[in-house]
Amino acid sequence: QSVLTQPPSMSGAPGQRVTISCTGSSSNIGAGYDVHWYQQLPGTAPKLLIYGNKNRPAGVPDRFSGSKSGTSASLAITGLQAEDEADYYCQSYDSSLSGYYVFGTGTKVTVL
């Protein structure tokens, strides 16, 4: 039922850069609603990573950055570290009749 599309998996070596895309539509990201990102480490609850497209909550390393353009958004992880191996989800708000808060399909990031 996810209306935001992400690549299922991505990988990179330690120190490399990984960019995760999140593609929506005119009723969510394209309508101007902000995009937020969450990190879910194995066996744990999701954690807010980026809010309002590009803002980091206190304690989130500046290796994580977000951007938004048109109907898509991106999360970049620079200087990839072993502890970044996790699932990442984008999230936005949808103005269509069938949805309110919508999540992306999720991306598993593997550190090689």
Next chain:
Amino acid sequence: EVQLVESGGGLVQPGGSLRLSCEASGITVSNDYMSWVRQAPGKGLEWVSVLYSGGSTYYTDSVKGRFSISRDNSKNTLYLQMNSVRAEDTAVYYCARGGNDCTSTHCYTWYFDFWGRGTLVTVSS
């Protein structure tokens, strides 16, 4: 420190009922907007319901008419009453607080800044 602690999960038969609780500390649930988000085994996150501070409630289509979100201000606790449960309701249910942050030029909202650890609901005969 904000803490959200879910409870009430377990095994329930199809068609049965269950009430989930989310006890909050460090925040006041009546002042914030609170949501339930679920995650089926091996699957992604799915928003379930939201309760705004003013009392408005909204649900994802698949649970409308079956689930009900509420809160007890005296106990600072959020609830999710689950009725007529189905196998597809099997998931870990997370309680999450809605975030708000304003700069000089823009206010950001409709995201979740604090999450509980979740409670597992299994619907099976």
